[in-house]
Amino acid sequence: MSLPPPSYESFDVLIPDYSFEPRAGEERLEYQRARQPPVQGEDVRPTGVFVNQKDGVTVVLNYQQDKSTTPVFGRRSNVEGTLLIDAPESVSKITIKLTGSIETVSPSTGLTLVNVLDQTHTLFDSGDDMAPQSDCSSSLTFSYPLPGTFKHNDQEYLLPPSYYVLLGGQGQTYYAKCTYTFSAMISKTRSRRTAFLGKNKKYNTFVFEFLPRLRPPRPVLKRSLLSTIKECPEEWRQISYQLIPRSKKSNLEPLTCQVFLFDLLDSEPSTNNYPAHQFFLPSIGVFGIRDSIPFHIQIIGSHIDSLAKLRTITDNNIYENSGPLFRVHFLRQVEINSNGNKSAVHFPLGEAKLLPVPPLEGAISLSGQVQQEQRQENINWEGVICCGLEEKLAPSFNAGIVVITDFIILELSKSSMSLFQPFKHGHAVRLVSDS
Structure with a gap:
């Protein structure tokens, strides 16, 4: 049973007047071009072909x-194309294999090989290995989905x-790799006089790349x-986090370091009575390999003299070549389990x-307000971090x-290690192929 659409004529509220471009007195806070879905029936895949000829x-x-010199396939792709044979008359069987493996070498695990893809497809089979003639076509199409x-x-x-x-570490070199191969095997019948030599086989084998693409759920601010x-x-x-002075002789109080990031881990804030330093990162936690990720660091203390001394130290020309109090960097961990x-x-990575x-009026809070209940001196830094490697990064x-x-x-910069106890914290993020 179909019902008529509801009527809104009885409402007195006026519908807001929206405009695509900002008008006088308005500004655009954030803009991200929408990803247009493909038109129904339209094929957005590349239109070129990869050709490999052998034997x-x-x-x-x-x-x-x-x-392209190497074929590339993504997640849920089909490996499809055409197999061309110069002399199909004596072909008895055609097999296509798609294989993939992870190979690792490390001092503690040795050599390890794990198969991640192993598919065998029969494209043609005459059923008679001794038949002098074959009805195999010179051109055969195929399409096989990748798991x-x-x-x-x-x-x-x-x-x-x-x-x-x-990978190289502690004087030892080891590696990890994942490779995928395409192999076409053509079996041909021999004459009865040379049948004792076995089947005559020809191969065409080459490497292909598997590059699954993924975007973050939303763009980075x-x-x-x-x-x-x-x-x-x-x-x-x-x-x-807490910054604890290395020595009482430094006349520095314990400080709070606040870090502001896009949401990453379930890190619990400090609950003791020490002031904190805060680290702010974007809350999304998933970034494109080429994204620039913003962050903000704030150090808070209740004693003006202590923060003033720290500010003097960080601004002093003696430390000019040593950088600021903190170091923020990207680090990649490759773990091998066997x-x-x-x-x-x-x-x-960067x-x-x-x-x-x-300095702000007080400690930053994600409620959108600066906390002014108790006067807290502060020092602030901001910046962006991104991958600095130029080569292709998985x-x-x-x-x-x-x-x-x-x-x-x-972590603390080298110039600050004499002031505070060792301090180093890592926040796991996920890097994906696209932005």
């Missing part, structure tokens, strides 16, 4: 970038992307914490530059035997 066997793969997952040690994981990383905290405090996460043995290596911000993933995790690290 009279030609493989043509569809939906590739023009002039989304694989199993290892009774656990299911997403199919990992193609990657290769050479392009503005600082102070310019967005009132309009959208939910976009930030606040994490608090038979209960674990080995992890860390290497840097370094942030901290810019000083004038996104974060967990494949069981190999786990790649990325961290934003906040």
Whole structure:
């Protein structure tokens, strides 16, 4: 039974008048171009082909970038194309294999090889290996879907992307890699006189890349914490830590460090009576590999003299070449797990530059207000951090035997280690292929 649409004529409330562009007295706070969905029936895949020819066997793969030297497939892709055979008359069987494996070498785990993809498809079979003639066509089309997952040690994981990383640590070199191959095997019958030599087989094998694409659920804010905290405090996460003076002779009080980021971990703020330092990061926790991630750091103290001394130290020319009080940087961890043995290596992805911000009226709160109940002196920095590596970087993933995790690290700079007790905290983030 269909009902007529409801009538809103009885309402006295006027519908707001919206405009696409800001009018006089208005400003655009944030703008992100919408991702247009493909038109129904429209194919948005690349229109080029990849061609590989060997031993009279030609493989043509569809939906590739023009002039590509290696075919590329994404999540839920079909490996499809055409197989061309120069002499199909004596062909008895054609098989296509899609394989993938993770290979790792480390001092504690040794050499480990795990298959993540193993598909065999029969494209043609005459059923008679000794038949002098074959009805095999010279051109055969195929289409085989790639799986989304694989199993290892009774656990299911997403199919990992193609990657290769050479790791060196403590005088030892080891690596982790994931490779995928396409192989076409053509079996041909021999004459009865040479049948004792076995089947005549030809192969066309090459590597292809598996690059699953993923975007963050929403884009990263392009503005600082102070310019967005009132309009959208939910976009930030606040994490608090303690800075404990190394010696009482320094005349510094315990301080609070507040960090403001896009939401990352369930880090509990400090609950003791020490003042804190705060770290603010974007709350989303998932970023594109090329994204610039904003952050804000605030140090809070109740004693004016203590903060003034610290400010003098950080601004002093003696420390000019040593940088600010903190260091913020990207760190990647590659962990290899095999038979209960674990080995992890860390290497840097990028370094942030901290810019000083004038003192505020008090401690920052994600309620959108500056806390003024108790006068708290503060020192502030803001900045952005991004991956600084120029070569192609694989996104974060967990494949069981190999786990790649990325961290934003906040720690004391070398010039500050004489003032405070050791301080280093990591915040796990997920890097994905697209922004």
